[in-house]
Amino acid sequence: MPRAVLLLSGGLDSATVGAIAKADGFEVYALTVTYGQRHLAELDAARRVAASLGVADHRFVPVGLDRLGGSALTADIDVPKDRTESEMQDIPVTYVPARNTVMLAIALGYAEVTEANDIFVGVNAVDYSGYPDCRPEYIRAFEAMAGLATKAGVEGNPVRIHAPLIDLTKPEIIETGLRLNVDYSETHSCYDPDAAGRACGRCDACQIRLAAFASLGMVDPAPYVESVNRK
Secondary structure, eight states: OOEEEEEOOSSHHHHHHHHHHHHTTOEEEEEEEEOOOSOOHHHHHHHHHHHHHTOSEEEEEEOOGGGTOOSTTTSSOOOOOSOOTTGGGSOOTTOOTTHHHHHHHHHHHHHHHHTOOEEEOOOOSSTTTTOGGGSHHHHHHHHHHHHHHSHHHHTTOOOEEEOTTTTOOHHHHHHHHHHTTOOGGGOOOOSSOOTTOOBOSOSHHHHHHHHHHHHTTOOOOSOBOTTOOOO
16 A cells, blocks of 8 residues: 655645545555644644544644744734635735745655655645645645655655645535545634634634535534534
8 A cells, every 4th residue: 555644734625635645545644743833723633633534643743933923823913804705815914934835845754754655735726825835836846846855756756746625616625525524523724713622713714614614505513613603
């Protein structure tokens, strides 16, 4: 069985990508990067998702991006709430500088250690078009760099970067996951959860997620604060 490294945040997208990797016949090695995020509910979600997927291993690697700041996810900056779809198209303050590059670099190292030739990542360029490190051209560029920067690459066996959700809408992602029996109640996407880990329902990630489930005639099964109307 071929091995693959899965970048697992505990969110809806990475859970779906993990299920895709399993369905494609890979033995999955999950990697969760703790980058100094203010809210740790997603780390608990990552543990739940990894257990559901039955991964071969699940590593947590700390990287202190909070020491750099510059993002509402790592510094004392307010998370935007109640934004319109058009407002979400600009690069938001929830963008963490160089986060995907750092995470993919660590995943690349883990792939070499585990002798995996494939990395799965849940980036999406449709709903998060404001994030520069979620674009197809970025993934292609990183894959090309990986072929030059690794022992496996120079020996003619370069790592492949899989981003199967990159051109899908959020409803299409959910439909894909449901076909693969993903339990979305175990996932967490919110940028600003409460102390109990319940989603706020008002940040960009929550609004996009709630709207996607509603468009499918479904109720998002993840826990939200009591004031949120999920229908």
